[in-house]
Amino acid sequence: MKKTGWFWVFILFMLVLAQGFPKIHLNVVGTWGHLTMFKSYEKPFWEKTIPEKTNGQITTEVRPFNEMGLKGAEIFRLLGKGLFDVGSTVLDYVASDATEVEGLDLAGLAMDIQTARKEAGAYKPFLDEVVQKKFGIKALAVYPYPAQVLFCNAPIASLADLKGKKVRTSGRSLAEFVEALGGTGVTMSFSEVPQALQRKVVDCAITGTSSGYNAKWYEVVTHVYPLPLGWDPVMAAMNLKRWNSLDKNTQEFFIKEMARLEDAIWKASELETQEGLNCLVGQGECSLGKPAHLTLVPVSESDRALVKKILVETVVPKWAKRCGSDCAERWNETIGRVVGVNAPVK
Numbered sequence: 001m002k003k004t005g006w007f008w009v010f011i012l013f014m015l016v017l018a019q020g021f022p023k024i025h026l027n028v029v030g031t032w033g034h035l036t037m038f039k040s041y042e043k044p045f046w047e048k049t050i051p052e053k054t055n056g057q058i059t060t061e062v063r064p065f066n067e068m069g070l071k072g073a074e075i076f077r078l079l080g081k082g083l084f085d086v087g088s089t090v091l092d093y094v095a096s097d098a099t100e101v102e103g104l105d106l107a108g109l110a111m112d113i114q115t116a117r118k119e120a121g122a123y124k125p126f127l128d129e130v131v132q133k134k135f136g137i138k139a140l141a142v143y144p145y146p147a148q149v150l151f152c153n154a155p156i157a158s159l160a161d162l163k164g165k166k167v168r169t170s171g172r173s174l175a176e177f178v179e180a181l182g183g184t185g186v187t188m189s190f191s192e193v194p195q196a197l198q199r200k201v202v203d204c205a206i207t208g209t210s211s212g213y214n215a216k217w218y219e220v221v222t223h224v225y226p227l228p229l230g231w232d233p234v235m236a237a238m239n240l241k242r243w244n245s246l247d248k249n250t251q252e253f254f255i256k257e258m259a260r261l262e263d264a265i266w267k268a269s270e271l272e273t274q275e276g277l278n279c280l281v282g283q284g285e286c287s288l289g290k291p292a293h294l295t296l297v298p299v300s301e302s303d304r305a306l307v308k309k310i311l312v313e314t315v316v317p318k319w320a321k322r323c324g325s326d327c328a329e330r331w332n333e334t335i336g337r338v339v340g341v342n343a344p345v346k
Contacts (some may be wrong), residue, residue: 020249027048027084029075031234032190033064035211036272037145042088042236045261053257054258058250065089071189072099079239080136087137088236090145091127092171099323100130103331105230106140106315107177107338110306113270116144116231122334130236140241140259141236143265144341146208146273147228148174151221153197153204155295159227159303168193168205173315174230177307180314194220208232209276218292224280226299227307231269236261272291316343 003195030042045063065072065087073166075089077097095102110116120142134152148170149294165180169175175185186202190211195203197220205217212218214220236258241254243251278284319329320343336342 009200021054021058021253022247022250024059025059026058026086028060028062028078029068029070029084029086029087030064031060031090032211033067034134035145035214036268037143037234038064041261041265041268045257046086049261050257054253063077065188066191069161072177076135076137076237079237082239082241084239085242086140086236086238088234089171090232090234090250091142092232094135094170098130098134099319100327100330101127101235102171102319103171103323103327103335105171105173105233106311106319107171107173107229108311108315109335110231111228111304111307113144113231113266113273115116115227115339117266118338119335120144120233122338126330126334127235131235132240135237136240137237138240139235139237140254141262142233143236144233144269146210146231146269147226148191148206148208148230148232149212149228150225151197151205151207151212151217151279151294152223152225153200153221154203154223156223156297157223158297158300159225159306161198162204164210165203166201168196170232171230173319174206176318177229177310177315180310190215193217206230208273209280210272213276213279213288213292218280218294223297224277225299226277227299227303228273231308270317276290290329312341316341320344321346 030038032038043062043318050058050060060128064075065075072089072093075087076094079087091101091104110119124139124142131137159181162178166186167178167181167183168188169178169185175187178185188196193205194215194217197205197239275286277286279286279288280292280294281296282293325345328345331343
């Protein structure tokens with residue numbers, strides 16, 4: 001068959017494929033617009049991949065939540081009310097509305113990304129039940145930022161040096177972890193942190209390695225301690241009524257494509273964890289920009305053991321008490337089995 005013949009076969013195939021999808025337009029709200037997760041993955045996925053794979057049947061408008069004047073905590077509430085069709089936000093941001101979601105990323109729970117991914121896979125069905133019931137949304141994917149590590153504007157040598165220090169944390173369990181070390185957890189939004197560090201409102205702050213680099217935290221801190229204390233997982237979800245209005249073929253298409261997006265971001269976060277650290281300390285490959293020269297504090301085995309001790313004795317019990325017995329039991333059946341830790345059930 002001539003090349004022109006193959007061309008028309010391909011066009012016919014694409015037209016048949018497109019007939020399998022409804023003609024719809026989706027308003028999509030993504031994560032922080034200045035970070036890699038949105039710029040390199042969420043935005044091109046919704047703007048390019050979805051329309052191309054449906055031959056233009058499904059079109060989208062995509063915006064990051066911070067450019068809409070939103071802070072992140074209200075994303076799922078607004079999504080459930082139908083103000084947009086798809087939304088993504090950090091699960092810690094919505095923990096005050098659904099304590100169950102906090103259980104995925106308790107401080108010190110996963111000190112490597114392989115464990116974090118196993119936890120997410122085990123817990124995701126429960127998370128879907130929770131967000132359907134509490135927000136009226138359908139969970140589509142869960143994926144992480146790079147490892148959340150410690151940045152300080154004064155010398156530190158170990159976790160013990162957090163005693164007496166004020167530390168910016170993004171969630172309650174991280175604050176409880178810091179308090180167990182004798183420090184004070186301070187909650188503030190990501191955008192407020194650089195100024196707070198510069199003015200000594202806080203002594204240290206926790207965020208992802210590449211996130212800290214891209215936000216130029218190296219201009220206001222001196223030391224970085226690369227022990228992973230969390231992964232700030234994000235959930236992407238669709239308004240439940242919108243989801244239920246889709247035919248089975250379209251639902252299966254989204255499940256398949258979201259799984260691909262999920263896989264891509266997990267792999268990228270692992271690479272970004274190391275490259276972000278490289279850029280922060282000026283060692284190794286750094287394609288993100290000009291390398292900084294923060295002091296890299298070596299991670300000790302004694303600190304790893306201390307993290308596990310605080311997790312088991314403080315972080316998990318306090319969260320389980322907030323979440324309740326039924327929640328703790330589901331956690332034990334899922335994440336607990338992955339990490340070999342049991343939440344107390346009363």
